[in-house]
Every structure is written in C-alpha cells, then in structure tokens.
Amino acid sequence: MSAAPGSPLQPGGARRAAAGLWALVRPVYDARWTLLPPLTGAAMLAMLVGAVVVAPREAIEGEVQRIFYIHVPSAIAAYLAFFVVFVASILVLWRGDMRFDAVARAAATVGVLFTALTLATGAIWGKPIWGTWWAWDARLTSTLVLLLIYSGYLLARSLSDSTDVRAARYAAVFAIIGFVDIPIINMSVRWWRTLHPDPIVTTLPGNQALPDSMLLVLMIGMAAVTLLTLWLLSLRAETERIGVEAEELRAQVDRLEADGTRAGRGVA
Template sequence: MTRWLGWLAALGLLAGLAMGFGYAPKDAVQGNVQRIMYVHVPSILTAYLAFALVLIASLGYLFTRRTGWDRLAHSAGEIGVVFTGLTLVSGSIWGKPTWGTWWTWDARLTSTAILFLIYVGYLLLRGMVDDQERGARYAAVVGILGAVNIPIVHFSVLWWRTLHQPPTILSPERAPVSASIGLALLVNGVAFALLFLYLLSKRLALRRLEEEIRA
C-alpha cells in the first residue's frame, strides 16, 4: 500500500511538473516567475491538511489516551513543518522578483512564520519532556492551540491590508485564475496530497518502530 502511494505520488509530481511548465500558460503580468505558485500554494495547502490532522488527532488523544492518536499527531506535525518551511522559502524566492524584497512583515507572511514556529515548538516540546505520556499530553494541547492560527493565516489577506495577493483558491469568491492555471494548480495540489499521505505512512511506521524499541 505504502509503495503504491509512493509511486502514485511520484507520478503525480511528474504530471504536476508537466502541467506547471508545459500546459499552464505564462502569466500575463508576472511572466514565468509565476510558475513558483505550483510549488508554493500546494505546499501551504498540504501544511493546512497536516495541521488539521494534528488538531483531530490531538483531540482524539486527549479524549481516549490511545497512543495511535499521538502517533498520528506527531507524524503529521513533523511533515506539516516541512511543508510550511517550503512555503516560506518558495514564497520568499517568489517575493524578491515580484515585490522587490525577500521578506516583509506583512500579515500573511508573519502569521505563516508564526505557524511554522508554533509547530517547531510542538516538535521540540516532545523531545524536552522525558515522560512519554506527559509529553504527548502537553503536545496535544499545543497542537490544538496551534490550529487556531490556520484560519488567521488563510484569511489574513482578507482581514488586513497586505502586500500578499488574496487567496487564489479556497477563496470566498470565484477563483481569480484562468481554467488552465487552475487545472495545473489542482494537479499539483493532488500530487502534494499524495506525497503527504506517502510520507505520513512512512513516518507512522518509523514512529511505531521507535515505540517498539523503547518498550
């Protein structure tokens, strides 16, 4: 199953590259630099998915105290941090040629950086507490509180005046992109989601092995 997911994700990423560079047209205003969007937007959507899973699994752990929920929250949290880091780096690289700066303390960028730091802290907290059960409990609380930041990140561009553009997808209004750009984005989004599921299954297996060795 995991192997199949891996192959599906690899095929999806190849299709995403073909769509992003071959099918989707060059942006009329930004030129080819806009193609960074096919990495940037799927990365943050995958991070949202990961942190939403952390929220659900953390609630599950606090209610049931079953290790499986904690395993899921820990694994999804780690992968979410990777994708949020990727979002920040790709956004910064996109920002330089379009805005003239690598970074600005804009509401979207700042709230995303805070999201990243919250979940880095979430992972560090697990390593800092010796008692596994207590560490899992503390982490679950941080995982739940951290998820509050997800809607703040997403709607920051609507709630405040920002340099960052409004949401391209998951927008309250009709998506402001052409059908071909939207389709390329969709293919890349699905490919990143498959990659997330594959990495999650790998990370879950690793965490299970860690538990067996510790026992």
C-alpha cells in the same frame, strides 16, 4: 476521560456508518505502501511537466509565476497536516492512546516541512515581484507564526521521551491551543497589515480569475502534494510507531536482564 463504547457521544447508527466507511477504505489503507509511491511519483512528474511546459506564461509576472503551482498546494498541505495534528491531539486526550501521539508527531513534522516550503517558495517569488525576500505582511507573518508554533511542538516532544504519556498529553494540549489560535493570529495580523495577493482560486465560478489551463495544472499540483503528504505521513507515523515499539522492547530487555542478574546471584 475516555467514553465507553455505546456512550451518547457515539450513537450506534453513527458507529455502524463509520464501520461501513472503514470497510470501504480499509483495502486502500492496507495497500498504501504499494499504492502511494508510484502514484505520488507520477503525480509529481505530471505537476512538474504541467507547471514548466503546459501552463501558459503569465502575462505580468512572467516565468516566476510558475512557482505558484507548488506554493499554493504546499500551503494547503501544511494546513491539512496541522488539522491532522489537531484531531490526533484531541484523540490523545480523549482516548489516551499513544498511537495517536505518534500520528500527531508525524503530521507535525510533515506540516513544518510544507510550511517551510511555502515560506521558501514565497520568498523566491517575492524577490522579483515585490522586490524583497521578506515583508511583514499578514499572510507571511501568520505562516511564520504557524511554523514557530509547530516547531515548538516538535521541540517539546523531542526533548521528552516518546513513550512519556504525560508529555504527550501536554504536547496535545499545546497543539490544540495552537490550532485554535491560528484564526486569531490571522485576524490580528490582517488588521495589522496586508500586502499578499488575494486568494484567486476560491472566487465565484462566474468571475473566475484563473484561466482553465492554469487551474488544471494547479489541481494536478494539489493532487500531487496531497499524495506526497499522505505518503510522508504514513512513513513518519510508521517510523514513530516502530521507535516507540523499540523503546518498549529495550525497557523489557533491561527488566529481564535485571531479573536475570538477581536470579543468578540468588543461586550463587
């Protein structure tokens, strides 16, 4: 399955460009443990101040609308994390490298966290606005199905050994199907029913639905949640990597001990 270096899939020019890009990103990546915590903290604080103090009170919905500044970024962060799971899963199948499996598991955990946060903040908003915590609306349903798919992924992966290559390949195949299934789920439930407000940020600049101050706070929220996602992802991937390493060391110690016992018996 793995493509040899210099295969037609990866022409030399593209490889050199990727290497150049990596040389630029590398210092930032290496400094992630010193950069991410203060940056995330500052951005989260700015988001909180922005959402509670700076952003104007929404005319119709009132104070509860302020939950929007964490709700929307959380939803986007969840999709971002699931996209990372998708790419890492392709790499698990293509390259057979278990480090990508650790990344996929880490991203799935973070994605499930943000999906749950999206559903929870949505329910808190829905109670006063729609009069109900939950409705079988298109977006709510597809987000819930998303939560179920990746919870299933995590369950499958936690019920198997973290060093099990075949279980990792299986989980990768499941993650790929799950990700490709998302647009089909979205379409099917939209045909089924919809109640959720339309996305208001992505409308054309001419007929912008969101006032500038609200848009600014939303952007800060996006930045804050993206940084938090990256930090959690780094932490989680590092934990997974150390876990795999510990498991391998334990297996090595077991082997050495077994050898030692056999050798000892031989001498005696």
